Every structure is written in C-alpha cells, then in structure tokens.
Amino acid sequence: MSRRHVETACLLGPALVVLALLFVVPLARLFSLAFTDPAGPFATFGVLAESAVYRQVMWNTFVVAVIVTALCVLLAWPVAYVLSRLEGVWFGLALYGVLFPFWISVLVRTFSWMLLLERNGPINRLLMATGITEASLALLFNNVGVLVGMIHVLLPYMILPLYGAMVRIDRRLLLASDGLGASLADTFRRIYLPLCVPGLAGGATFVFLLSLGFFITPALLGGSNAITLSMLIASFVNDRLAWSLAAAGSLALLAIVLVLMALTARLLPIERGLFAR
Amino acid sequence: MNRLPLPLRVSANAGASLVLAFLVLPILAVVPASFNKASFIYLPPRAWSGVWYERFLADPEWRTSLINSVEVATLATVIAVTLGTLAAIGLRRIDGRWRTLVTGLFLAPMIVPVIVTAVALYRSALDVGLSGTILGMSLGHAILALPFVVINVGIALRAVDDNWLRAAAGLGAGPWRIFRDVTLPNITPGIVGGAIFAFITSFDEVIIAVFMAGYASKTLPVKIWESIRLEFTPVIAVAATVMIALAIVLFALAQIFSRKTGSPSR
Structure with missing residues (x-):
C-alpha cells in the first residue's frame, strides 16, 4: 500500500x-x-402475513401512503410551477416558505395540528361558524388527521424535485411547440409533462417511501383503528416485548423500501433525488 | 405556452399561495397557544399571559430535558462533524465503484426508515448498557446526522482545486499542513453548515430518543411526546415554541453560511 x-x-x-x-x-x-422464533425460522413472517389484524395494518399503511403521495403531487404542482417562474424577492420568499418547515421538528408540527384539528379547535369552529358543517367533525385520531399531518410534513419533499425538473425545462421547446400550432393542452401533454417526469418520479418515490415508515404523525394523530406498520413495530417492542415480530416487521418494511428504491433508481439517478433536498 | 392564459396564471398563483400558507401558518399555531392564560389549550386564547413560560422554567423536569437536549445535540454534532468531514475528504480520493459503494453506505441512515434504525439501536443499546444514557442517544443521532455532514462538506470540497493541493505539496507542505492551510479554510462554511444541520437533526429527533431515553435522560422532544399523551397542557406549547425559536435561529445562521459557499440549503 x-x-x-x-x-x-x-x-x-x-x-x-x-x-x-x-x-x-x-x-x-x-x-x-426475525428468524429465531421457536416455531421455525420463518414463523414470524407467517404470523404477520396470516393474521387479519396485521394484514389490515399493512393495507392501511399502503393506502395512507398512496393517498398522501397522490395529494402531495396535486398540491406540489402549482407551487413548483410558480417557483420555476418566479424571480428575485418573490422567488426567495416562496422558496423560504418551502424550506422553512423542514427546520421545524415534526413533533412540533404534529402538535400544532392537534391544536388546530381538535373537536373544539379553530378549524371546527370556523367550519361551524361559516355554516359548512352543522356539528363539529372528528378530524383527529383517525385517518383524516394522519393524512393532513403527513402531507404537511412530506409536501416539501415533493415540491423541491418537481421544481428542479420544471426549472430545467428549456422554454424555447414550449415556444417551438406553440409556434408549430400545438394547443396549450397538447404542449402540456407532449412536451411539458414528459420533461417533468424525472422530478415527479423522484419526489413521488421519496414521499411514498417516507410515508411507509412514518411514525410520529400517525402515532399522535391516528386512532386505534388507523394503525400503521411503524406503530405496529413500536408496539411489538414496547407493549408486547415481541422482538422477533418487531424484527420481522422491520425487515419487511426495509425490504419494501429498498425494492421500491431499486425500481426508481432505474428510472433516474437516485443521488440526484437525494441531493435535490 | 410561454405565458399561460390569464385565468390559468391567476389560479396557479392562487393555488401556490394557498399551499404555501398551508405549509407555513399551521406551524405558528403553537405560539399563541403558549401565551394562553387558561389551564387548557384554546385557540386563539381569550386571555394572554406568560404564566406557562414561568411554569416551564420552574419545572425541573422540563428544564432538565432542555439541558439534556443541548448536551445530546452537541455531542452528536461533534461526532458527526468530525467523522463526516474526514469521510468527505476521503471520498474525494477514491473513484468509480468504490466511491459509489461507500457514498451509498454513508447515505444509508437517510434511507432506512428511522423506526427501524431506532428499534435496532435500542436492542443493541440494551445489550451493551447504553440504553437510557446521554451517550447512547448522541451516538444514535450522530448516525442520522452523518449524511448531512458528508453531503455539505462534499459540496464545499468541490470548490477546492486538486492543483492547489499539488502546489502545496510541491512547495514542501506535509498532509497535515496542506489540510490546515489549504483545504480547511476553503471548506469551513461547508463544515459549519453541516454542523448546523447535525445539531438541529439531533435536537428535533424524537423516535430514537423515545426508545433510548431513560427516566433521567429525557430530551425535550421526549418530554413533549410524553406530555402530549398524558396531560396536554399549555406548557407543551411553550416547549414547542422554544423548539421553533431555536430552529429559526439555526435556519438564519445556515442561510448566512450557505450564501458564502453557494451550497444548497436544506
């Protein structure tokens, strides 16, 4: 050497x-x-896969992650687009609006939502005062609260890669398409949208993967009927001391995350998605 | 499509403004809640007072948790910055397959779900007697913070020309002298930026801390976590406001330093 x-x-x-x-x-x-269960090396995975309760937890985790990702794409789109067109002070201000929440503890943000979404909280009172609802709604301790809280935390992870893709688009391509007689919808569908796909795929993967493993927000805003995989793992450790089941759940969660990452890594360089933060 | 038609442009701007408001405003709800006079949380407060701030400072449990948080975050930052800076410099000296592999390993703590890392660390900490200690939590947080330091210092290192290092070596400087007089001054903003990220990563971290904390080693987020589940008083809003205030200070510091290096902020 x-x-x-x-x-x-x-x-x-x-x-x-x-x-x-x-x-x-x-x-x-x-x-x-995970492989030390007395009933056999793969018994823990069998327990997780066969129990109706655990299957329900996996399904709920998956559904929440899908909805969060879809709504994040929808909400991120106008912000990313406007960011890509803004300049100067307004750009700086809007970018700070996206970056600032990253710095605030997820716990604090979740606690804020608990105050806002309470039965007797400001959002419910506003809804009733404006006559939108008759009685106060249950916005906490169910999937509504979980979705609101998770979208709030994960949205910047969607906005930044999408903005990164949009800002790199050569405006001359859009002018050319326009000049050649394509309609606005055609230019969007055939030029703009395909060029956004790398950012869209990167952001959506990131949001989806983070949703699958999310813990703090579902644990505080979710109810007993809105349990996610991460809450199940924590309860195996803390309440039941079922280490082999916790290990099997963790391994399953990590395996899903890695497989999905490998799949998207084929679509785009993952490092770029990470550095886009 | 260089300019969208007016109705579309207006709705894009309106949509973006609403979403930005959704991102920023709810965070601030805890601030008025912390100045509530009543013994329960009501927004907006009907009477204002600083009584819960006095309560926060007078309660030894809250005070201790704040001190613990600062200790844990400081220790985690020192560990992550030392290891991460050396590693970032080392990464520049290897290429190809190895570089990809080692970079991937350094970034892995960002990819593995924190709940998995937390359970794994907790289990091993139980076995070696680090569970419930400040050191145990600091080490866990240092692992989470390491990728931020490696990335930040890595970006700063791009500004260091290899020819400068060769020139310094040619003029007779040893490796340590080259590091101290050529590399270090150029990457200091990156190191500071990484340190700020590392500190806030640890200071805000809940999951590892919840598993690892013992009775006497709760951090501020752990105390908040427990209080939310037990009592739900305005003191929690005070603690949350303290965390926001610290985050704003660190955010401002990071902006100043990222302007110096031109590295992207988090």
Missing part, C-alpha cells in the same frame, strides 16, 4: 467503523431475531 492509500484509509476508516458498529451491526442483529 502506498502512503496515499494509508491516508485515504485513515480518512474514511473512522466513519466506516462507527457506521458499522452503530448502524450495520445493530440492524443485522435485529434482523437476525
């Missing part, structure tokens, strides 16, 4: 050793517990 190699090893070594000891080894040890 040359001297340069020794130096490089000294630079990378400490972080790699710490990462191995505090991340890779603990994960491997946890996952190995």
Whole structure:
C-alpha cells in the first residue's frame, strides 16, 4: 500500500467503523431475531402475513401512503410551477416558505395540528361558524388527521424535485411547440409533462417511501383503528416485548423500501433525488 | 405556452399561495397557544399571559430535558462533524465503484426508515448498557446526522482545486499542513453548515430518543411526546415554541453560511 492509500484509509476508516458498529451491526442483529422464533425460522413472517389484524395494518399503511403521495403531487404542482417562474424577492420568499418547515421538528408540527384539528379547535369552529358543517367533525385520531399531518410534513419533499425538473425545462421547446400550432393542452401533454417526469418520479418515490415508515404523525394523530406498520413495530417492542415480530416487521418494511428504491433508481439517478433536498 | 392564459396564471398563483400558507401558518399555531392564560389549550386564547413560560422554567423536569437536549445535540454534532468531514475528504480520493459503494453506505441512515434504525439501536443499546444514557442517544443521532455532514462538506470540497493541493505539496507542505492551510479554510462554511444541520437533526429527533431515553435522560422532544399523551397542557406549547425559536435561529445562521459557499440549503 502506498502512503496515499494509508491516508485515504485513515480518512474514511473512522466513519466506516462507527457506521458499522452503530448502524450495520445493530440492524443485522435485529434482523437476525426475525428468524429465531421457536416455531421455525420463518414463523414470524407467517404470523404477520396470516393474521387479519396485521394484514389490515399493512393495507392501511399502503393506502395512507398512496393517498398522501397522490395529494402531495396535486398540491406540489402549482407551487413548483410558480417557483420555476418566479424571480428575485418573490422567488426567495416562496422558496423560504418551502424550506422553512423542514427546520421545524415534526413533533412540533404534529402538535400544532392537534391544536388546530381538535373537536373544539379553530378549524371546527370556523367550519361551524361559516355554516359548512352543522356539528363539529372528528378530524383527529383517525385517518383524516394522519393524512393532513403527513402531507404537511412530506409536501416539501415533493415540491423541491418537481421544481428542479420544471426549472430545467428549456422554454424555447414550449415556444417551438406553440409556434408549430400545438394547443396549450397538447404542449402540456407532449412536451411539458414528459420533461417533468424525472422530478415527479423522484419526489413521488421519496414521499411514498417516507410515508411507509412514518411514525410520529400517525402515532399522535391516528386512532386505534388507523394503525400503521411503524406503530405496529413500536408496539411489538414496547407493549408486547415481541422482538422477533418487531424484527420481522422491520425487515419487511426495509425490504419494501429498498425494492421500491431499486425500481426508481432505474428510472433516474437516485443521488440526484437525494441531493435535490 | 410561454405565458399561460390569464385565468390559468391567476389560479396557479392562487393555488401556490394557498399551499404555501398551508405549509407555513399551521406551524405558528403553537405560539399563541403558549401565551394562553387558561389551564387548557384554546385557540386563539381569550386571555394572554406568560404564566406557562414561568411554569416551564420552574419545572425541573422540563428544564432538565432542555439541558439534556443541548448536551445530546452537541455531542452528536461533534461526532458527526468530525467523522463526516474526514469521510468527505476521503471520498474525494477514491473513484468509480468504490466511491459509489461507500457514498451509498454513508447515505444509508437517510434511507432506512428511522423506526427501524431506532428499534435496532435500542436492542443493541440494551445489550451493551447504553440504553437510557446521554451517550447512547448522541451516538444514535450522530448516525442520522452523518449524511448531512458528508453531503455539505462534499459540496464545499468541490470548490477546492486538486492543483492547489499539488502546489502545496510541491512547495514542501506535509498532509497535515496542506489540510490546515489549504483545504480547511476553503471548506469551513461547508463544515459549519453541516454542523448546523447535525445539531438541529439531533435536537428535533424524537423516535430514537423515545426508545433510548431513560427516566433521567429525557430530551425535550421526549418530554413533549410524553406530555402530549398524558396531560396536554399549555406548557407543551411553550416547549414547542422554544423548539421553533431555536430552529429559526439555526435556519438564519445556515442561510448566512450557505450564501458564502453557494451550497444548497436544506
């Protein structure tokens, strides 16, 4: 080994050793517990797959993630578009509006929503005062609260990659399409939308994956009938001390995340999606 | 389509404004709630007072949790910045397949769901006796913060020309001298930016902290988490306002430093 190699090893070594000891080894040890059930090495996965309750939890997690992703795409679109056209002070202001929530603890933001969505909270009182609803609505401790809270946290992850794709679009392509007689809808469908796809796919994947593993918001805003996989894993550990089931659930969650990431990595370079933050 | 027709443009702007309002305004709801005079949370408060701030400062449990949070975040930041800066410099010196692999490994804590990392760390911490300790939480948070430091310092390093390093070596400087006099001054803004991210990542972190915290080592988010489930008083709004205030200060600092390097802010 040359001297340069020794130096490089000294630079990378400490972080790699710490990462191995505090991340890779603990994960491997946890996952190995999934195969230690007395009933057989794969019994835990059987329990998770066969129980109606657990299947319901998986289904709920999936449905919530799909709805959150779809609504994030819808809400992110106008913001990303306007960001891509704004300049100067207004651009800075709008961008801060997107970046600022990243800095506020998810716990604090979730707590804010608890205050706003309460039975007797300002949103319910506003709805009743304006006559939109007769009685106060149950907006908390069910999937409504979970969806609102999760969209609030995850929306910036959708806006930023989408904005990144939109701002890179060469306006001359749109002019050319217009000049050649295409209608606005045609230009959107055949030129603009396809050029947005990398940002759209990157953002949607990110939001979907984060939704699948989301914990704080569903745990506080969700009810006993809106349990997600991450809440189930936590309850295996804290309430039932069922480590092998917690391990199997964690392994399943990570496997889904990695498979979905590998699939989108074929569509676009994942690193770009990450650095777009 | 260079300019959208007026109705479409107006609705795009209106939609974007509404969504931005949805992103920013709800966060601030805790601030008026914290100045409530009543013993329960009501928005907007009918009478204002700072009594819950006094309650927050007088309660040893809340005070301790704030101190614990600062300790944990400081320790996590020191660990993540030291390891991450060295690693970012090291990453520049390897290429191809290895670089992709090692970068992927450094970014992995961002990709694995935190609940999975938290359960895994908790299990191992129980076995080695780190559960319930400040050190245990700091180490867990350092792992989460490491990717931010590697990314930030990595971006700052792009501004360092390899020829400068060769020139310094040619003039007889050793590796340490080259680092101190050439590399370090150029990447300092990146390191500071990474440190700010690392600090806020740890200070805001709930999931690992909830699993790892012991009776005497609760961080502020853990105390908030428990209080939300137990009592739900305006003191929680005070604690949340404290966290927002700190985040705003760090956000402003990060903006100043990112302007210096031109690195993208989070």
